[in-house]
Amino acid sequence: NAGVTQTPKFQVLKTGQSMTLQCAQDMNHNSMYWYRQDPGMGLRLIYYSASEGTTDKGEVPNGYNVSRLNKREFSLRLESAAPSQTSVYFCASSPGSLYNEQFFGPGTRLTVL
Amino acid sequence: QKEVEQDPGPLSVPEGAIVSLNCTYSNSAFQYFMWYRQYSRKGPELLMYTYSSGNKEDGRFTAQVDKSSKYISLFIRDSQPSDSATYLCAMSAGTGRRALTFGSGTRLQVQP
Numbered sequence: 001n002a003g004v005t006q007t008p009k010f011q012v013l014k015t016g017q018s019m020t021l022q023c024a025q026d027m028n029h030n031s032m033y034w035y036r037q038d039p040g041m042g043l044r045l046i047y048y049s050a051s052e053g054t055t056d057k058g059e060v061p062n063g064y065n066v067s068r069l070n071k072r073e074f075s076l077r078l079e080s081a082a083p084s085q086t087s088v089y090f091c092a093s094s095p096g097s098l099y100n101e102q103f104f105g106p107g108t109r110l111t112v113l
Numbered sequence: 114q115k116e117v118e119q120d121p122g123p124l125s126v127p128e129g130a131i132v133s134l135n136c137t138y139s140n141s142a143f144q145y146f147m148w149y150r151q152y153s154r155k156g157p158e159l160l161m162y163t164y165s166s167g168n169k170e171d172g173r174f175t176a177q178v179d180k181s182s183k184y185i186s187l188f189i190r191d192s193q194p195s196d197s198a199t200y201l202c203a204m205s206a207g208t209g210r211r212a213l214t215f216g217s218g219t220r221l222q223v224q225p
Contacts, residue, residue, distance in 0.1 A: 099162050101147060101159055104149075
């Protein structure tokens with residue numbers, strides 16, 4: 001099993017450009033999440049999807065949109081990138097147990113110039 | 114004030130030392146607690162999870178929860194250079210959307 005995979009690994013954008021970060025999991029998990037990680041800020045939830053067909057905002061959703069394409073795939077879109085969106089983005093999935101333990105992908109390092 | 118506080122370190126110890134990593138939290142609804150290890154430029158990796166108060170042991174790692182003090186700890190015995198990483202605590206109330214709230218992480222360096 002590959003677990004959680006993310007593409008691309010690295011990306012450099014200019015202000016105003018758009019892009020989509022892709023995430024897929026092969027663990028048959030119901031829930032999927034997008035986080036950003038910034039120095040000293042820890043992991044902050046952007047959006048999550050409790051199950052296929054549902055999405056909901058997290059702590060820092062402004063400037064982002066998501067699509068839960070099917071049970072395996074959950075994408076994050078930046079419509080008009082800003083330098084404040086320079087960060088490392090992690091996708092995670094969870095089986096939906098009471099603990100809500102989450103399993104993370106390797107991350108995408110995004111720089112917006 | 115953050116819901117979960119964690120000393121960022123770095124914490125530097127010699128190989129073989131016992132390491133204590135800690136988090137404090139303010140939300141009394143938290144009852145599920147997790148520790149993640151994150152190597153440089155990698156994704157967080159789940160190490161251990163515990164429910165409510167008490168201890169849980171897994172090899173060289175022991176997780177401890179004191180709900181009355183809102184304080185959780187991760188102990189690493191016989192620390193190895195390969196334990197050098199950032200350790201993140203995470204917790205959830207187990208209700209509602211059951212999102213995890215993370216500490217900002219403590220960077221550990223084990224010197225050979």
